[in-house]
Structures are given as structure tokens and as C-alpha cells.
Amino acid sequence: MSARQRIDTDTRTRAHDTAVSRGPEHRIAARTLAGLTALGGLVGSVNLFVDGTLHAGTTRVFYAVAMLACLVAAAPLAVRQRAGRWPTFGLVLLCDLVYVIVVLSMSQPAHAAPLLLLFPSFVAAWFLGAWMVAGSMLVTVLACGIAMVHTYDGAVLIAVQTAISAGVLNGASVGVHVLRCRVQRLLEATRALSHQDPLTGLANRRHLVENAPRIWRQARREGSRVAAMVLDLDHFKRLNDAHGHAAGDAVLRAVAASLSATVRPTDVLARVGGEELVVLGLVNDAADAGRLAERLRTAVATSRSAAGHSVTASIGIALVRPVDGEDATAATWRLIDRADGAMYEAKQAGRDRVAAVLPRQRTAGDHLPAAGEPA
Template sequence: MTSTLRGTDHPVAARTLAALLVLGGLMGSVNLFLPGVLLPGVREWVYATAMAFCVLAAIPLVVRGRVSPRHTFGLVLLGDLIYLVVAYCTVDPLRFATPLMLLFPAFVAAWFLGRWELGVNMLVTTGVCLAALWPSHDDAVGLGVQVGVSAGMLNACAGGVFVLRRRIERLLSETQTLSHLDPLTGLFNRRYLVEQAPRMWRQARRDGTRVAAMVLDLDHFKRLNDAHGHAAGDAVLRAVSGSLTATVRPADVLARTGGEELVVLGLVADPDEAAHLAERLRTAVSGSRTPDGHGVTASIGIALTRPVDGEDAADALWRLVDRADAAMYEAKQQGRDRVASMWVPRARAPLPGENDPAAATDVG
């Protein structure tokens, strides 16, 4: 499952990490101006360099506006290393370099990275705590207790944040899925249909194919509801939806747009392919039955378009559906349980020496 919250490529994530780096660098720089905190000489310069590096590391994140998971993992390990530098450069690590400083990289790892990266950081956190606190303890027991408490608390907090994040991700994923589905039939809804339009328009332009819209309207559905009740009508809708789902191609989008009207959106090479698919859909509807034996037929209208650069895919989608809807009403007038097509003809000039009238070709 693609993470909903990890999204380290998102500009917000990059700016958040940049802000944490700058905040950490500025907070740590305060020690440069406090007497008796840092060891004098080379270590003071090492400390200042580490704080400056924190601030400078934020610049690429702000400029690029994104950060990859690998880059984020590197920043987390950098945070662990900087804590080790701080502990190495301070007079008393227990007072001036508390392991709580590792909460920054621990929380970043828990919120943005995956299981194995988090596991690696937990091991690194334990090792860094051991290395940083070693000089401050004379006995192994006291060191072990201090490292166990510090690293255990940090890793427990990181693990808790990770579990919370995964729970939120699952809830968001389920909510997003439900927002795209029709509750009665389980088919996609109008919102999902609109969201898929840009993708299909791009693919059609790239492949040189056409977008076909097929509007299906169940015949005499109101009569069925009046005669057998709405429960029977709902059962018919579910049966029809199941048959259509098994019939459409994997790349097609099947959606319920309201009432007894369904829309299929797909890519086709020519009108014949669209007509063949529509006929398969019509047969699937007429062959579907509820456990009580109720069934319906469908009138289907087809319209095609060849997407062009610069057009708004959502607007073009509804223009195409309107044309397919008009064709569907033509199928109703012709007797129902049939397929009708809505082509938009375009005249072409006769070739030299050609005596036939101008031919019409489909531009849909």
C-alpha cells in the first residue's frame, strides 16, 4: 500500500524536515554562547561546524521542494550523528547532551519511513546512546541502566508514532475508497469518474487512441420498482453491476452516475471496437438475474472523442457523456435493449479526380 502520510516527495514534507533542521541547528547554537558548556579548543569548532551543517542541510530541501525516502533516511542518521558530536563536545553529556535530543530523528523516522528504516534507526539510537553516555559512567551496570532507559524510551515513542501513523493511513485509505464507491452497487461513482478523466485523456493522446463513453440506462426500471418494490429494484441493480464488472475490461471505468444510469469509460481504437464492447455490455445486462428471477435489459448509447492538447478533461468528459446520453435515448426510441451510436461527422474534400460526394469521417 502506498503510504498516504509518508509522502516525502511532497513539498510540505520537505519544508517540515527543513524547519526541523534549522530549529535544531539554532537551538544547539545557543550553547556556543554559554560559558562552561563546551570543551574548549578543537571540539568547540567541531560543535559549531555541526550546528552550521544542520542549517545548511535545510537549504536544498527548500530549493528542491521535495525529498526522497532515501534522502530522509540519510537525514535521520545525520541527526543521530550530530547528537553524538554534541555529546563528544560538551563538558558533561548527562547535563548538556540529554538523549532526548534523539527524539527529532526518531520521530522523523517513525512518521516518514518504513519498517526496516525505522528498525535500523532504533539500533543506531541504542548504539549512539551507548557511545554518548559511556564517558559519564564508571560502572557497566549504571551505564546499562541509563542506556536501556534512554534508548528504550526513545524507541518506544518512535514505535508508538509509527503504529499511530499506520492506523491513520489505513483509515484515510478506507475513507478515500468509500468516497469513490456507490454504496448500493459497489461500483465507482461520479467523483471517481471525474478524477480518472485526466489520466484517460493523457493516455489517449499518448497512444493515439480514442476515448469512448457508453451510457447504459436500464429499461422499464421504474415499472419493476412499482410492481415488485424497491428492494427488488436494488437487487436488480446489484445483479447488473456484478455482471458488468465481470464484462468490462480491466482498464475501463464503470461507474453509477445516478438512479438506473451507468457509465463506462474506456479507450478504443475505432468505432467498431466501441460497438463490440457495448454489445457485450448489453448482453451481460440482459443475462443477469436476481435470486428471485428478476431481470432487466439496457439501452446503451456510445460516443467517441479524440482528445486534443489543452482541453479540460473534466469538461470534455461531460460533453462526451452528454453525446452518449443522447445516443442512449435514440436506442430507447428504437425499441430498447439495443445499442445506438452518436458520431459527429466531418466532411472531407474530394480527392483529385474523385467524383463521389464528400465523405464523412468520424472525428469522435
């Protein structure tokens, strides 16, 4: 899997389901759903105190239970401030059921207009997936049919009114869902661009920073070391000066493609500067990191642009065993700085080679050695 594909997959995973996300905008959405659901229950409860609005007897009890159900359904949304797919789908079905109960309870069913179903229809359209939206649309048709049976006489009139009401509601639902999908695609594209280097398609600095905590957690969980490898293309300026920047860009793209095919799926490969790239991943020991670095060095040396231009790379390695309580992002950049120092040692030793800062055991209070210090 290439770096571009990994970034796109991560982006789609984060944006797959708006309702499940935990971001601040989705907490606001959960509060809004809770507020509107509770408001519907409170406003509907007013009918319990207006004479002649509801049928007497058991029907009145069902109506009261339906209004109470709205208030109860709003409570977890307000408390948890998160609406998952299935709870949201359940809320939609509950609102449809409440509408049917309202229609059956009203002494004049015509007062319970199908427009009351706009709320569950729009909630389904904006927060749920395609098949749940389709299910909501079928339930809308059923709810409208029940309402029309208790409002009009004659099968033809009932069918026409049901088609009109359900058609308007479902048409609006489809429109909102299409709009949501369009907005989501634009957001996914924007997120992808914000995490990709536009020239090479590799991850960029932002993506590297955002993945550092994940790598740190995984290393602590597995007892592994984190390895940072800084690759700097040798004599790249000379290539640009001799053949032009277009040739340099082509070489960068060729190198990126070759490295993407070489790194492991769990590694993060990012372009952090003009001709500088970073690989961040987990290794068992220094030998493991050295083998990966040699494969990367070979991948760069054997890559060719369409015009036949090529470069080599000097690679610096630094390793660390993460400990609890440290800032993963800050620790990552310290590790990269050490690898950067090792990379300059590789250049001074003749380029097209690997140099390493060896790991050592440490505790949370240990000083992290600089690139030239013994590890």
C-alpha cells in the first residue's frame, strides 16, 4: 500500500460516519438532536392539558408515554454528547412511531400534519448511511399512510395524499443526503490535501505529527523501539542546476514511488523538506532498523525518472524505547533531530550510506542525547 493510499484510507476512516465522530462539531450535533427531541416531547405534552385535543381513555396514556419517550431519548444524547449510527437510527424510528401515536391519539388527525416527520427524515439524511436512509424513507411512507387512513376517506384519496406527503418528505430527505455526501467528499479531499505533499503524494509534516502518538502507544504496548530515519538526497541541488527543476521534481516522484513500495504498511513515510524525507516506524533492535535503512538506500539508488536521472541518499537512524508519561510529539521530533545528526555523519563519511545513533535504555527523566553524543 502506497503512502498516498494509506493517507486516503485514514481520511476515509475518520470521515466515514459523521454521527460517530467525537469532535467538537459532533458534540454540538448531539446536543442539538437532544434539544430538538426534548423540545418535541415538551411541546407535544401541552396537548395533555388541552380539553378535546386527544381521545379519552387508553389512547391518552399511550400519547403521554410517547412524549415521555422523547424526553428519555434526549437524555443520553445530552449526557454522552455523542450519537452513534444505531442510536441515531433508533431515534429516527422512535420519532416516526411517536408521530403515528400522535395521529391515532388526536381527536382531529388532520392537525398532526406529516411535516412533523421532517425532523426524523432530515436526521436520517444527514447522519446515517444510504441503507439506513432508505429504511427511514420506507417507514416514512408507512407513517404517512397510517396518518392518511385516519384523515381521509376513500382508497384513491388516501393513496394520493400518502404519495404526496411521503414524496415531499422523501424527496427532501434524498436532497439533504446528497448534499451531505457532497460536503463529506469535499471535506475528505481537503483533509487529504492537508496531509499530503502535493508533489510526491507522500505524507507531509502534519500527517507525521498526527501519527506520532499512535506509533508511541503501539511501541509501549508491544515493547518495541521507535526508529526515525532521515533521508537526504545527495547532490540534489547539483541535479536541479544541471537539468532544471522539472527534472528534479521527476526524480523526487520516482524516489517517492520506490520508497513507498519499500516501507512497511505500518511505517510513516513523509516528505518534510525539499529533498529530505523521514521514515518513522517500529523495530525490534538496531539491526532491524539497519536492514530497513539499507533497503531504503537501495530503493533510492535504483529509482530512475522517465528521463533516466537518479540520485543516492544519505540516511541517518536514531532509535528510542518510549516510556510512559512523555509527550509523543516532542519526543518524536527529538528523535528525528538525532537521526538528522546521524544523516550528516553519513554525508561526511562519503554519502550514499547509513549512519546510526544507537539506542540505550532510559527512564522518563533521562536526558535524550544529541545527534553527536553517545547513545
